[in-house]
Amino acid sequence: GEETPEEREFQDRIDRGEKIEPKEWMPAGYRKTLIRQISQHAHSEIVGQLPEGNWITRAPTLERKQILLAKVQDEAGHGLYLYSAAETLGISRDEMYEQLHSGKAKYSSIFNYPTLTWADMGAVGWLVDGAAIMNQVPLQRTSYGPYSRAMIRICKEESFHQRQGYHIMMKMARGTEAQREMAQDALNRFWYPALMMFGPSDANSVHSEQSMAWKIKINTNDELRQRFVNETVPQAEFLGLEVPDPDLAWNEEKGGYDFSQPDWDEFFEVLKGNGPCNKERLGARVKAWEDGAWFRDGLTAYAEKASARRAA
């Protein structure tokens, strides 16, 4: 339809690079898109604790256990921080939890893959957190103030996560032959799922155009995927590991690598709930929510008593 004066002024503010703050006027579509993206992002952080939580009890040394524990706690913090950012747009945390637990809300496809060996903790930190940073560094400049500020803090912690993952990979890749094989196997299994994290190809990305006009997104999915490949291939070479793509080749003309696309049918199946671990992941979150009911009830009862006492 016709652009209203309010919409025109809003777009001008965006174009000037101004941040939009919670109480300010915004188009309904802008609000809706942010709620969708930020809540999906929050859910990803929360569900993202599960694949790594799987290895806390089996970390090879006390030091590795402490590091992994701290990292998983950071992810919880990111999730809570992002839920708070989404709440500033007028959705409640209970609504967001309900959307996650009912299977209505999406979370990142990557967390529906299993973590089978200790080397997977390396691959997750290196590739999954690496891809997350590649996507989130530009989002520090996103147009919505609370989301932008959340990204600044979260990216600092993600950089540490990426480093700890790469450090595990270095140890494994330079360890015994069996360890080197575990590292290669982890890279083989996580490479394409990591490429999928950036979302469908630009041709199939329904939201990119409007989200970029609003500066909710800064780059297209394919741009970031290309950047990730360019940065990660030399890191694999340094480890002495092989990226599982026979068509990977440096393209001098474009100043980047040519590479094979992930299996997009698999990607859309994972989004529909049919990935290797979807049911397990969602089941774990629902169980945690139900198991925590007594505690939430206790908190509510206490808060009610305290406010009744204050009123008396």
Ligand code: ACO
């Ligand atoms: N996993 C699950 N769903 C995805 C993925 C993915 N890797 N990529 C895209 N989708 C979904 C989109 O959410 C959208 O679904 P919806 O309309 O039901 O919401 C649909 O596929 C179409 O994709 P796009 O139009 O490209 O969607 P969008 O513009 O939102 O781009 C992207 C997707 C790049 C993930 C964007 O939302 C984003 O940058 N999000 C913030 C970062 C984030 O969420 N990271 C989470 C993983 S990292 C971590 O938590 C450690």
